[in-house]
Amino acid sequence: MNSGFILQAPKKKIYYGWKIIGVAFFVDFIAVGFFFYSYGVFFKALAIEFGGSRLDVSIGITLVNIVGALIAPSLGRALDKYPIKNVMLFGCVNMSLGFFLLSFINSQWQLYLILGTLIAVGSAAMGGLPTAKLVTNWFIAKRGVALGIATMGISLSGVIMPILSAALIDTYGWRTGFLVFGVVSFAFVMPIVIRYVIDLPSDLGLFADNKMSASPSFSLASSVEGRWRTKDAIRNKDFWLIVITFGLLFCCMGATLTHMVPRVTDLGFTLTEAAPVLSFGAGAGVIGKVVYGWITDKYNAKRAIWLAIVFQFTGQLMLLSADTYNSLLIGSAIFGFGMGGIVPIHGSIVSSRFGQAGFGFMMGLMRPAMMPIMIAGIPFAGYIFDTTGNYDIAFKTFLILYFFAAISIHFVSELSPDYR
Numbered sequence: 001m002n003s004g005f006i007l008q009a010p011k012k013k014i015y016y017g018w019k020i021i022g023v024a025f026f027v028d029f030i031a032v033g034f035f036f037y038s039y040g041v042f043f044k045a046l047a048i049e050f051g052g053s054r055l056d057v058s059i060g061i062t063l064v065n066i067v068g069a070l071i072a073p074s075l076g077r078a079l080d081k082y083p084i085k086n087v088m089l090f091g092c093v094n095m096s097l098g099f100f101l102l103s104f105i106n107s108q109w110q111l112y113l114i115l116g117t118l119i120a121v122g123s124a125a126m127g128g129l130p131t132a133k134l135v136t137n138w139f140i141a142k143r144g145v146a147l148g149i150a151t152m153g154i155s156l157s158g159v160i161m162p163i164l165s166a167a168l169i170d171t172y173g174w175r176t177g178f179l180v181f182g183v184v185s186f187a188f189v190m191p192i193v194i195r196y197v198i199d200l201p202s203d204l205g206l207f208a209d210n211k212m213s214a215s216p217s218f219s220l221a222s223s224v225e226g227r228w229r230t231k232d233a234i235r236n237k238d239f240w241l242i243v244i245t246f247g248l249l250f251c252c253m254g255a256t257l258t259h260m261v262p263r264v265t266d267l268g269f270t271l272t273e274a275a276p277v278l279s280f281g282a283g284a285g286v287i288g289k290v291v292y293g294w295i296t297d298k299y300n301a302k303r304a305i306w307l308a309i310v311f312q313f314t315g316q317l318m319l320l321s322a323d324t325y326n327s328l329l330i331g332s333a334i335f336g337f338g339m340g341g342i343v344p345i346h347g348s349i350v351s352s353r354f355g356q357a358g359f360g361f362m363m364g365l366m367r368p369a370m371m372p373i374m375i376a377g378i379p380f381a382g383y384i385f386d387t388t389g390n391y392d393i394a395f396k397t398f399l400i401l402y403f404f405a406a407i408s409i410h411f412v413s414e415l416s417p418d419y420r
């Protein structure tokens with residue numbers, strides 16, 4: 001590829017990176033919003049339908065997390081080896097079929113089966129890791145902000161989907177809700193992925209960060225990148241410190257999101273009143289993603305993580321003591337602002353510390369390593385409610401876990417913006 005071709009590239013190609021961010025935004029909205037942000041709204045309806053406890057229903061989303069973690073290393077290798085588009089399309093087909101079949105289930109074991117296969121594989125292969133890999137391929141110097149904007153789709157789904165899910169369930173029932181999710185996933189995600197997903201800027205004769213020529217920062221990034229092997233990763237202390245930090249944070253966040261709506265309805269509010277509390281927190285997360293992305297690019301990922309932990313801790317404290325609707329909204333918003341930055345910070349710190357060439361592999365390897373920690377929160381909270389009648393012990397335990405997360409990230413090797 002000669003420089004003359006690059007200089008003559010159509011201007012619209014120069015800004016293709018923004019289209020990539022838009023695709024990641026939309027796909028994450030569907031992959032995360034249609035399940036993880038909606039599952040808490042379907043929670044009580046599923047428990048009533050199949051006569052299960054909150055622990056029983058919690059097992060469903062826990063299965064998704066377990067399977068997602070187990071397949072993550074293979075998924076990461078696939079993303080480093082094969083076109084990202086193909087992986088995302090595979091995920092979309094699985095997730096769409098899973099939602100369609102969920103609308104026809106008649107027993108709890110069928111719920112577990114579909115969640116643990118089609119939904120787990122589909123959500124993992126469609127969004128999250130694939131979209132993070134895609135965005136980090138296209139951005140280096142502006143990676144933190146790019147990931148922040150792209151993952152805003154996750155938070156925006158949290159604003160819209162709880163309210164939409166509650167309306168679907170109240171009006172048409174939970175089965176129709178799942179059916180709608182399946183149709184929308186297939187009809188809208190497939191065409192967008194086919195049309196717009198391009199793995200690398202070089203495929204269009206471009207460079208990262210929407211540039212048409214290389215710069216010293218790109219040479220530096222290339223010099224630190226290299227392929228990692230499993231044995232090298234598991235011997236690296238930073239690998240385990242990052243695993244512990246984000247495993248604890250995802251543990252607390254997953255339990256909070258899944259049990260948020262049930263917690264609010266337990267206080268006497270209706271489902272349609274409870275859903276906006278979750279949405280309010282997700283809305284604050286939209287702002288948080290941009291703020292933390294900027295902090296990560298400008299200063300240091302550690303500062304961003306510590307700030308996020310402080311806001312999550314404060315929000316959890318308020319939710320524990322909240323006894324009015326307004327106090328629930330405020331607590332959720334503070335927690336949500338802290339929650340918003342975790343996903344983009346995770347992607348940014350992994351690419352910064354371990355290089356972009358093996359990004360998919362390293363992110364994939366971290367998922368099963370984090371699994372024992374991150375999956376424990378949701379069933380633990382369900383078990384505590386079933387045995388005590390409230391969530392207090394569970395969420396007081398999560399407050400302690402935040403301290404361990406803050407300590408763990410402190411010992412990760414220093415990262416500077418130039419290192420990326």
